[in-house]
Amino acid sequence: MGLWRVLVTGSLLVSWVLSAAVVGGGNLAPCDFQAFYNFGDSNSDTGGISAAFEPIRAPYGEGFFHKPAGRDSDGRLIVDFIAERLKLPYLSAYLNSLGTNYRRGANFATGGSTIMKPNETIYEYGISPFFLGMQIVQFDQFRARSAELYNQVKGTQEAEKLPRAEDYARALYTFDIGQNDLSVGFRKMSLEQLRAALPDIVNQLATAVQHLYQQGGRAFWIHNTGPIGCLPVNLFYVSNPPPGYLDEHGCVKAQNEMAVEFNVKLKDRATKLREELPEAAITYVDVYTAKYGLISNAKSLGLADPLKVCCGYHVNFDHIWCGNKGTVNKSEVYGAPCQDPSVFISWDGVHYSEAANKWIADHTQNGSLADPPIPITQACHRM
Incomplete structure (x- = not known):
């Protein structure tokens, strides 16, 4: 014992x-994490895409931050609850240029990011140019540049805003990415073509982990992808789905099945990474089960229909996105938020509400859906 x-x-x-x-x-x-670094898409972007392009506008962020905060939600994201659980500050986006403190980590995630290199611009379908490989390049640049600056200002207050070289090995590296690779695949490929592409997508994520390991990273917390077929946006333009198109909870069955296939391959690859990186502590986190569990139990939890959206106007085939204005039947319509976001799972049709994010965080960060089954506060341990 x-x-x-x-x-x-x-x-x-x-x-x-x-x-x-x-x-x-x-x-x-408990692990003594001195910092954490995140890589991902809009599920964990704390301001990157807002800094690089047009800022996310109200009513995003107003539920918790009382103003837009670079997050695609009414409040906090899962990555923010990670920070709280680790007793670390909320992560500043790497692309922020003002008012940033990177002593305890940085966030390289941007909304619309994919694992694979995109071949379309963000202005077409919202796919970010900052794919995972570019986020890793940015991390390398961040590390080199911050070390140079630290040496220049060592011993001053400015140095307190910069990471210390020894802390990279005592940091947690988190990943939440892959959903957009599937959404691009559904748009551009047949299901067979996308299925054939999954191993390469997963291997690219593994390559990122290997690179960070070579740079001294040792603790990795890797989210799988959620039930993409349960995002309300996937039903916005579907009027009469054929038999078998939806599952018992109204989600697009084939899309969820593809997400499950992606996750199986990701878990297998994480297992192999443990053999390849002998000093790494690699935790695979089953976010899919947490999100699908929340959606399938929405009624018993006293929540609104999980396929209904809190923010935005979506009636029949008229769609005014959250925070935008549009014209419906010659009248101006505002994509307003609902009165009580805390009973909604979906904030805007694509992203989760803060209440949903907290529920998911509570059901994943305790280790009950992790492999190995350890809480995030102990994710420096190899098992």
């Missing part, structure tokens, strides 16, 4: 627990 630990004593990892095994139970020590 004991616990043994292997302490790694490299120059960047002195006294930090990277590897542990539990024999018959027992509790692991």
Whole structure:
């Protein structure tokens, strides 16, 4: 009934627990994460796409931040609840140019990001140019540039806003990306073509993890992709779905099945990464099950129809997106928010409400849907 630990004593990892095994139970020590770095899409973007392009406007962010905060929600995202659980500040976007503090990490996620390199512009379908490979390039640039600046201002207050070299090995690296690769695939490929592309997509994510490991990263928290077929936007333009098109909860069945296939391959690849990266603690997190569980149990939880949208005007085939104005039957219509976002799962048809994000965070960060089954506060441990 004991616990043994292997302490790694490299120059960047002195006294930090990277590897542990539990024999018959027992509790692991909490990790002393000094920072965390996130890579992803709009599910975890805390201001990147707003900094690079047109800022996200009200009523986004007004539920918690009381103003637009670069997030595609009425309030906090899962990545914000990660920060709270780790007792770290909310992440500033790497692309922010003013008022940023990167001592405790940075966020490289941008809305519309894919794992694979896109071959269309953001102005066509909203796909970000900052795909995962570019986010990794930005991380490398961030690390090199911040080290140079730190040496210039060492010992001053400005240095307190910059990461310390030794903290990269004591950081958590989080990933939440892949949903947009599927959405692009549904738009451009047959299901067979997309299925054939899944291994390459997953391998590109693995390549990013390998690169960060080579740069000293050791703890990785990897979200799988959610039930994309349950996003209300996928039903906005469907009037009479054929038999078998939807599942028992009204979600697009084939899209969810593809997400499940992606997740199976991602989990298998994470298992192989543990063998390839012997000092890495890699946690695969089943966000799909949490999100689908929330959607399928919405009624018993006292929530609104999960396929209904809180913010925006979506009646018949007239669609005015959240925070926008448009004309319907010669009258101006505003895509307003609902009175109580806390009972809605979908904020705007694509993104989750803060209340849903918190529920999902509570049901994933405790480790119950993680492989290995450890909470995020202990994700530095190899098991």
